[in-house]
Amino acid sequence: MLQVRNVTRLFGQKAAVDNVSFDVAKSGFVGIIGRSGAGKSTFLRLMNRLTDATSGEISFEDQNVLALQGADKRAWQSQCAMIFQQFNLVPRMDVASNVLHGILNRRSTVSTMFNFWPDDDVLKALAILDRLGIAEQATKRAEALSGGQQQRVAIARALMQDPKVILADEPIASLDPMNAQIVMDSLRRIHDEDGRMVIANLHTLDTARRYCDRVIGMRDGRIVFDGTPDQLTTGVARDIYGADASFSESATSTSIDALPSDADADYARRMLV
Numbered sequence: 001m002l003q004v005r006n007v008t009r010l011f012g013q014k015a016a017v018d019n020v021s022f023d024v025a026k027s028g029f030v031g032i033i034g035r036s037g038a039g040k041s042t043f044l045r046l047m048n049r050l051t052d053a054t055s056g057e058i059s060f061e062d063q064n065v066l067a068l069q070g071a072d073k074r075a076w077q078s079q080c081a082m083i084f085q086q087f088n089l090v091p092r093m094d095v096a097s098n099v100l101h102g103i104l105n106r107r108s109t110v111s112t113m114f115n116f117w118p119d120d121d122v123l124k125a126l127a128i129l130d131r132l133g134i135a136e137q138a139t140k141r142a143e144a145l146s147g148g149q150q151q152r153v154a155i156a157r158a159l160m161q162d163p164k165v166i167l168a169d170e171p172i173a174s175l176d177p178m179n180a181q182i183v184m185d186s187l188r189r190i191h192d193e194d195g196r197m198v199i200a201n202l203h204t205l206d207t208a209r210r211y212c213d214r215v216i217g218m219r220d221g222r223i224v225f226d227g228t229p230d231q232l233t234t235g236v237a238r239d240i241y242g243a244d245a246s247f248s249e250s251a252t253s254t255s256i257d258a259l260p261s262d263a264d265a266d267y268a269r270r271m272l273v
C-alpha cells in the first residue's frame with residue numbers, strides 16, 4: 001500500500017531525512033519516535049508534499065507521490081490529511097466552519113467568501129463532530145475550546161476530507177495527559193473503524209507502545225528501529241534517543257493518574273469502556 005524508498009531530504013549539507021525506506025503493507029497505525037531534530041516532521045511533510053524530497057520515491061496505492069504536480073498533488077494532499085501539534089485552526093471562526101475548511105479546496109471562492117456551505121456538507125461536519133464527542137461545541141469559536149477539544153476539531157477537519165491517510169505531527173505534545181488520551185483514543189478508533197492509515201510522530205514512548213501496531217525509531221535522519229511495541233525495550237529506546245545508561249523512560253512518558261470530573265473526563269471514560 002505504502003512504499004517509501006531511499007528518501008532523502010538535504011538542507012544544505014545536512015540530511016534531515018537520510019535514505020529512509022519502509023513499507024506499510026496494509027492500513028497500519030504507525031508511530032515515529034526519536035529525539036528533537038531526528039527528522040520526524042520533515043518526513044511527514046515530505047509525504048504530504050509540503051516540502052520536496054531531494055531524492056527517493058514514495059508510492060501509495062501505485063501512485064508516485066513525490067512526482068505529483070498541480071491538481072494531482074492537491075488531490076493527494078486531500079487524501080493524506082495532516083494534524084499538527086498546534087491544531088492550526090482559525091481561532092475566531094466557529095468550530096463547524098473550521099471543520100468545513102477541510103474541504104475548502106473543493107469550494108468556489110464566492111461560496112467560501114460568504115461562508116455558504118451546502119446542507120449535506122454541514123450535516124457531515126456535524127456528524128463528524130458528534131462522532132468525536134464535541135457536537136455541542138459546533139457554534140463556539142475555536143479559540144474558546146480547550147486544547148484537547150481543539151485537537152479533536154482538527155481531527156474532524158481532517159476527516160471532512162475523507163482521507164486514506166492521516167499524518168499526525170506530535171498531535172498530543174501540547175496536551176495534558178487526560179486530553180492526550182482522548183485524542184489518541186480518537187485517532188485509534190478512526191483507524192480501527194474506518195481502516196484509515198495513521199502515521200503519528202510521538203514524543204512519548206508509552207503512547208507509542210500503547211497505541212501503535214508498529215513503531216519506527218529515527219535518529220539523525222535515519223531509521224534505527226522498525227518493530228512492534230513489545231520489541232521497543234528500554235535498551236532500544238536508549239539507542240534511538242542516543243542516550244546513555246542514565247536514560248529514564250519516565251522522561252519520555254505520559255501517564256494519567258486521575259481524570260477530573262468534567263465533560264471531557266466523562267467522554268474519556270466512555271471511550272475507555
Ligand SMILES: Nc1ncnc2c1ncn2[C@@H]1O[C@H](COP(=O)(O)OP(=O)(O)OP(=O)(O)O)[C@@H](O)[C@H]1O
Pocket residue numbers: 011015016034035036037038039040041042043
Ligand atoms: N526548513 C529547514 N531549513 C533548514 N533546516 C531544517 C529545516 N527544517 C528542518 N531542518 C533541520 O532538519 C533536521 C530535522 O528536523 P525535524 O523538524 O524534521 O526533526 P523532528 O524530529 O521533527 O524534531 P522536532 O520534534 O524538534 O520537530 C533538524 O536538524 C532541523 O534543524
